[in-house]
Structures are given as structure tokens and as C-alpha cells.
Amino acid sequence: MAAKATTIASSPAEPSIKEQAVKPMMTKVPPRYVRRDVKGVMICNDDNSSTEQLPPLTTVPPRYVRPEIDHPLIRNDESSAEQLPVIDMHKLVSGDDSELEKLDRACKDWGFFQLINHGVRCSLVEKVKAETLDFFDLPIDEKRKFWQQPGDIEGFGQLFIASEEQKLDWGYGFTLFTLPTYLRKLHLLPKLPLPFRDDLEVYLSEPKNLALKILDQMAKALRMDPNDMKELFGNGVQSLRMNYYPPCPQPEQVIGINSHCDASALTILLPINQMDGLQIKKDGKLVAVRPLPDAFIVNIGDILEVTLIICYSL
Numbered sequence: 001m002a003a004k005a006t007t008i009a010s011s012p013a014e015p016s017i018k019e020q021a022v023k024p025m026m027t028k029v030p031p032r033y034v035r036r037d038v039k040g041v042m043i044c045n046d047d048n049s050s051t052e053q054l055p056p057l058t059t060v061p062p063r064y065v066r067p068e069i070d071h072p073l074i075r076n077d078e079s080s081a082e083q084l085p086v087i088d089m090h091k092l093v094s095g096d097d098s099e100l101e102k103l104d105r106a107c108k109d110w111g112f113f114q115l116i117n118h119g120v121r122c123s124l125v126e127k128v129k130a131e132t133l134d135f136f137d138l139p140i141d142e143k144r145k146f147w148q149q150p151g152d153i154e155g156f157g158q159l160f161i162a163s164e165e166q167k168l169d170w171g172y173g174f175t176l177f178t179l180p181t182y183l184r185k186l187h188l189l190p191k192l193p194l195p196f197r198d199d200l201e202v203y204l205s206e207p208k209n210l211a212l213k214i215l216d217q218m219a220k221a222l223r224m225d226p227n228d229m230k231e232l233f234g235n236g237v238q239s240l241r242m243n244y245y246p247p248c249p250q251p252e253q254v255i256g257i258n259s260h261c262d263a264s265a266l267t268i269l270l271p272i273n274q275m276d277g278l279q280i281k282k283d284g285k286l287v288a289v290r291p292l293p294d295a296f297i298v299n300i301g302d303i304l305e306v307t308l309i310i311c312y313s314l
Contacts, residue, residue, distance in 0.1 A: 090117035104221040131196040170254035171245035179238035264301035
């Protein structure tokens with residue numbers, strides 16, 4: 001049977017798989033069978049060993065375009081005094097009172113700070129960074145194994161999509177609950193590709209230990225018994241969220257991730273690179289954060305703030 005193309009409703013129709021089967025072996029998938037990934041159209045060759053990337057999008061799809069009101073004024077003048085505080089963890093644990101005062105002011109005035117000399121091995125951090133990029137670069141069929149299930153937030157996907165009309169973030173992420181270990185989903189962390197899974201397992205203990213050290217120093221700044229702070233948060237739930245923001249042809253029309261407050265006690269953020277993107281609201285305006293090399297960005301979450309307010313109100 002000769003293969004031929006027709007048109008239906010102004011859309012080109014491809015020959016059926018049965019018709020294609022009588023022809024010589026295909027070297028590319030017919031366009032009608034090609035699926036779209038967030039990076040563009042992926043065309044698989046016949047041995048599934050590699051992919052060919054078509055040109056990326058040149059305009060933003062309408063569902064991702066945000067109205068102008070979603071783009072508030074951002075203070076990003078490099079000469080501005082409004083820069084995120086930098087806290088030296090080594091000085092804190094060494095008993096430096098002036099550094100403890102800086103931590104106290106950062107928590108009260110900003111709720112954010114960059115943490116340097118944190119003690120987490122740079123070699124481990126760099127391995128996790130590289131392997132995270134490789135993980136997001138997996139073929140779509142591999143990513144599909146880790147997609148979010150209906151009604152769940154863990155896995156690949158966007159969070160809190162309530163309707164088909166909702167505007168979407170220009171990005172997506174991978175979410176895991178990691179501690180206590182009984183919360184882990186068997187089809188997620190245990191199934192991650194090696195060596196990423198093993199390196200991530202080692203890395204996950206570092207933010208937990210670091211968070212406990214930070215909370216201990218916060219307790220000192222508050223003249224609070226550190227044991228009380230440890231009792232409140234020492235056995236808390238730990239989750240991991242990796243966010244990926246693909247290149248955008250019209251970045252002024254989109255938002256990477258919607259404005260929000262973290263509900264956690266502490267968020268310890270590891271930027272993969274030093275690219276600007278994170279913005280923090282202070283005094284009614286947004287301040288652009290410029291990540292420092294080898295630094296974590298720490299955010300005081302709602303749970304910690306509310307818990308301390310309740311404790312001091314009793």
C-alpha cells in the first residue's frame with residue numbers, strides 16, 4: 001500500500017503505523033507520534049540511543065504569560081545597601097558574639113541570609129549539583145517514571161495546580177519527602193539513577209545537621225535554652241525540592257515560581273549556579289539575591305516563626 005498524507009481539519013495526518021510497516025525501516029518518528037517535552041520537540045532515532053533537539057520555542061505559550069501586575073518592582077541596583085546578610089557559620093560555632101548579633105538582626109529584619117563556611121564538603125556539593133543537572137536532562141521516558149501521581153506533590157511536576165485556567169510557572173521541580181525514612185516513596189528515591197541516588201543519600205544528612213546547628217545558634221540569640229529548640233524541631237520532617245527553569249524566549253512575560261512563603265521551619269537553598277533569579281520581599285519591594293559561591297541561602301519559614309511567637313506568648 002502506498003503511503004500518502006491527507007489533511008483533516010487543517011491538520012496534516014500521517015500514514016498509519018501499519019502503512020509505515022511495509023516501508024523500509026524508519027530512521028525518524030513521524031511527526032504525529034512525537035511528544036513535546038518542556039525543552040522542545042524530541043525526535044528519537046530508531047535505536048533509541050540519542051535524541052535530536054529541534055529549535056526551542058520563540059514565543060511563550062499563553063498559559064504561561066503573566067499579567068503585568070504579577071511583576072512588581074525589583075530593587076537590584078548593585079550599589080544598593082539592600083543586600084542579603086551574609087553569616088559565617090564557622091564564626092558562630094566559635095562563639096563570636098558579633099556574628100551572633102548579625103544572625104539575630106538578619107532573622108529579625110530579613111528572615112533570610114546567606115551562610116558561608118557552613119562545613120558541608122564542597123566536593124559533595126559539586127557532585128550533587130552536577131548530578132542534579134544530569135537528572136533533569138534525562139529523556140522524557142525516563143522522567144515519566146518519576147512523575148507526580150494524582151493527588152500527590154512528590155515526583156516531577158508543578159505544585160498546586162487547581163484548574164485548567166490557572167497560569168503556570170515557567171519551570172518545574174522534583175519533590176521528595178526524605179525524613180523520617182518511613183515517609184519515602186518506594187518508586188522515587190530508591191529508584192533514582194546511580195550514582196545520583198547514593199550521593200543524594202549522603203548529602204541529605206548534611207542539611208539536617210546544618211539546620212540543627214543553625215537552630216542552636218538562633219536559640220542562643222534569643223536567650224532560649226537550646227534543648228527547648230531541639231525538642232521543638234529535632235525530629236521534624238525533611239523534604240527536598242529541586243527546581244528547574246528552562247531557558248525562556250520572553251522572560252519578561254513569565255515567572256519562574258510564583259511568590260510564596262515557605263511553611264517549613266527552615267529552608268536551606270543550594271543554588272546550582274550564581275545566576276540571579278531568587279527575589280525576596282522586604283519593606284514591600286522585591287530585592288534580587290546574588291548567590292555567593294559555596295554558600296547556602298537560608299530562609300526562616302512560617303512554622304519556626306509562628307512556633308516562637310506562641311512560645312514567647314505563653
